[in-house]
Amino acid sequence: MMMGLRSSSRSSVTCGARPSCWAMPTISSRPPGPAWRQGSRSTRMLPARLVTPIPGSEHLETRNRSEAKLSDHNMRIELRELGSHVGDEVVIEGWVQTVRAHAKVAFVVVRDGTGLVQAVMGRQDVDPATWEAATTVTQESTLVVTGTVRKEPRAPGGYEIGVSRFTVLAPGGEFPIQPKEHGVDFLLDHRHLWLRSTQQRAILRVRAEVEQAIHDYFYERGFVRIDTPILTGAIGESAGTLFETDYFGERAFLAQTGQLYVEAAAAAFRKVYCFGPTFRAEKSKTRRHLTEFWMLEPEVAFADSNDNMRLQEDLLTYLVQRALERCGEELTVLERDTTLLERVRPPFPRVSYTEAVARLQAAGSSIQWGEDLGAEDETKLAAYELPVFIYNYPREAKAFYMKENPDDPRTVLCNDLLAPEGYGEIIGGSQREDDLDKLLARIREEHLPEAAYNWYLDLRRYGTFPHSGFGLGLERTVAWITGRHHVRELIPFPRMLHRLTP
RNA sequence: UGGGGUGUAGCUCAAUGGCAGAGCGCCUGGCUGUUAACCAGGAAGUUGCAGGUUCGAGUCCUGCCGCCCCAGCCA
Numbered sequence: 001m002m003m004g005l006r007s008s009s010r011s012s013v014t015c016g017a018r019p020s021c022w023a024m025p026t027i028s029s030r031p032p033g034p035a036w037r038q039g040s041r042s043t044r045m046l047p048a049r050l051v052t053p054i055p056g057s058e059h060l061e062t063r064n065r066s067e068a069k070l071s072d073h074n075m076r077i078e079l080r081e082l083g084s085h086v087g088d089e090v091v092i093e094g095w096v097q098t099v100r101a102h103a104k105v106a107f108v109v110v111r112d113g114t115g116l117v118q119a120v121m122g123r124q125d126v127d128p129a130t131w132e133a134a135t136t137v138t139q140e141s142t143l144v145v146t147g148t149v150r151k152e153p154r155a156p157g158g159y160e161i162g163v164s165r166f167t168v169l170a171p172g173g174e175f176p177i178q179p180k181e182h183g184v185d186f187l188l189d190h191r192h193l194w195l196r197s198t199q200q201r202a203i204l205r206v207r208a209e210v211e212q213a214i215h216d217y218f219y220e221r222g223f224v225r226i227d228t229p230i231l232t233g234a235i236g237e238s239a240g241t242l243f244e245t246d247y248f249g250e251r252a253f254l255a256q257t258g259q260l261y262v263e264a265a266a267a268a269f270r271k272v273y274c275f276g277p278t279f280r281a282e283k284s285k286t287r288r289h290l291t292e293f294w295m296l297e298p299e300v301a302f303a304d305s306n307d308n309m310r311l312q313e314d315l316l317t318y319l320v321q322r323a324l325e326r327c328g329e330e331l332t333v334l335e336r337d338t339t340l341l342e343r344v345r346p347p348f349p350r351v352s353y354t355e356a357v358a359r360l361q362a363a364g365s366s367i368q369w370g371e372d373l374g375a376e377d378e379t380k381l382a383a384y385e386l387p388v389f390i391y392n393y394p395r396e397a398k399a400f401y402m403k404e405n406p407d408d409p410r411t412v413l414c415n416d417l418l419a420p421e422g423y424g425e426i427i428g429g430s431q432r433e434d435d436l437d438k439l440l441a442r443i444r445e446e447h448l449p450e451a452a453y454n455w456y457l458d459l460r461r462y463g464t465f466p467h468s469g470f471g472l473g474l475e476r477t478v479a480w481i482t483g484r485h486h487v488r489e490l491i492p493f494p495r496m497l498h499r500l501t502p
Numbered sequence: 503u504g505g506g507g508u509g510u511a512g513c514u515c516a517a518u519g520g521c522a523g524a525g526c527g528c529c530u531g532g533c534u535g536u537u538a539a540c541c542a543g544g545a546a547g548u549u550g551c552a553g554g555u556u557c558g559a560g561u562c563c564u565g566c567c568g569c570c571c572c573a574g575c576c577a
Binding site for chain 1: 503512515526527528539568569570572576577
């Protein structure tokens with residue numbers, strides 16, 4: 001959340017797990033596996049067939065349409081529906097994944113974004129121009145292929161298309177990303193092309209599913225989505241961690257949290273959340289940091305810190321279950337061991353900060369009460385199968401807006417949630433200080449600009465109320481669910497230190 | 503900002519201080535069902551930049567630059 005306000009070798013990217021076909025260029029150093037075989041999403045969650053007769057299509061160029069004089073039975077389909085078209089002559093559009101051309105038979109594996117299919121032709125079964133086109137086409141060339149669908153156990157995905165027409169809409173050129181490992185830097189420089197690879201597609205599908213699950217979860221529970229501003233005014237010392245921009249001659253900053261705004265909205269709607277991009281100018285260079293990332297921030301009126309933790313574990317359980325239920329193929333492609341994910345159920349273990357320090361000291365750590373937990377400490381504490389809550393930190397280690405713990409004023413009512421398997425902090429939350437005088441005292445103690453927080457203090461002047469909320473880092477959460485090492489792969493176009501393009 | 507690595511063909515990497523190479527990709531040819539196909543051949547290099555040591559530097563030394571990992575900061 002917004003703690004910031006307080007004061008404010010190279011390696012090869014395994015884009016995939018194994019050095020393998022470009023379809024899953026991976027950061028090197030992983031054992032080979034069969035992930036590339038899992039190209040097709042098959043028929044899982046296939047809704048009604050999305051069949052569109054070619055004659056109605058607007059985007060195919062005339063020449064292609066005229067070349068494909070289709071009978072009434074010819075249909076343009078998406079590859080995910082392939083299984084329901086066995087025996088049909090269909091038209092597919094997509095990109096070349098691999099080509100295997102022999103003297104008298106050729107195989108072209110086509111990806112259309114919804115699935116994968118092998119197009120096959122015998123030399124004597126097609127005209128010379130078609131044969132020439134299919135045997136000289138290169139990776140990522142754009143195709144329109146007409147042919148008959150049949151079951152074929154030898155084909156990837158179990159089906160293939162016997163080609164009758166094969167049209168190259170555009171050449172693939174010398175596609176930079178090859179069927180092999182690449183370095184991280186190279187892949188990130190080509191992120192716009194890397195997205196097409198099997199593992200990257202799987203990763204981003206899981207991300208999209210989790211995002212949808214977030215909205216579904218809160219919608220079904222009566223939360224109101226509040227979109228908070230991205231451009232914000234000056235708020236003082238914390239500027240070092242904020243991206244500054246010019247706002248008609250005024251200083252403005254890109255938001256690093258929506259929390260203050262959802263606190264205001266909580267008094268209007270009781271249960272609210274915001275979910276959007278957030279910006280941190282910290283010069284962090286670790287696998288857990290991005291300068292632009294997506295954060296979910298629920299805020300609930302009349303919820304105390306315990307209610308807050310219950311919401312967190314219930315939400316996270318829901319998100320993990322959704323990913324397991326609907327992204328099984330993606331997790332398989334990613335070679336994610338899902339045994340631990342399947343056990344994610346409330347309640348999660350709860351360890352107080354004070355207890356955590358005692359445990360760490362007993363284990364030989366030199367940490368002293370009052371110090372914030374380091375990454376190594378967190379990893380030790382997260383040695384559970386479930387995510388673990390660490391709650392009630394010393395107030396000096398946390399943000400000004402966190403509510404003083406009535407049972408131990410040295411601490412505040414807050415929690416971090418540490419994911420297992422070394423993924424670390426994915427949530428930070430707290431009960432908010434709802435007492436005007438105490439909040440004001442904290443703002444002064446931190447030497448924050450009081451005037452900038454005047455409207456925030458109004459929330460305590462006019463019908464103040466107990467409330468709690470938290471911030472969940474989307475990329476960190478999805479990194480854990482998908483088992484990826486670095487958050488940069490969990491966002492389509494990562495923004496990091498010294499990386500602003502593509 | 504510290505600490506540790508690393509930089510050689512388009513890409514991934516080799517090369518005791520002694521002729522700069524392989525695989526992939528690309529081009530040419532061969533091969534009825536491939537599975538990252540395979541076989542044969544071809545094109546492809548200012549070894550990150552600037553100095554230095556040496557008969558000789560990709561290799562050793564100094565400085566600079568880029569990137570990666572870890573830490574701090576946090577989601």
